[in-house]
Amino acid sequence: MSVAVVEMLGIRGGVTLRLLGSSPRYCTRELVFEGLLPKRTRRETMSGLEFVDLAGRVEDWRERRGGAAAAAEAGGGGGP
16 A cells, blocks of 8 residues: 555655665655654554544645645745
8 A cells, every 4th residue: 555655646765765666665664754654563554543544644745745846836935
């Protein structure tokens, strides 16, 4: 699932993710780094509540990134 989220959001990731491609391990690590997933071990599964929380965090992340991209395209730096 982490691979799908990383690809859906267009997260480029760090050096390892770029070199080795979208593997579940490194996509999960990237989502933890971005603050979309809580820290977890390799074998931990995701509960239904965690999935709903992830969906909300993904929406928030997209709004933040989308708002920043729109401001950059409009030439606004966010400052006066």
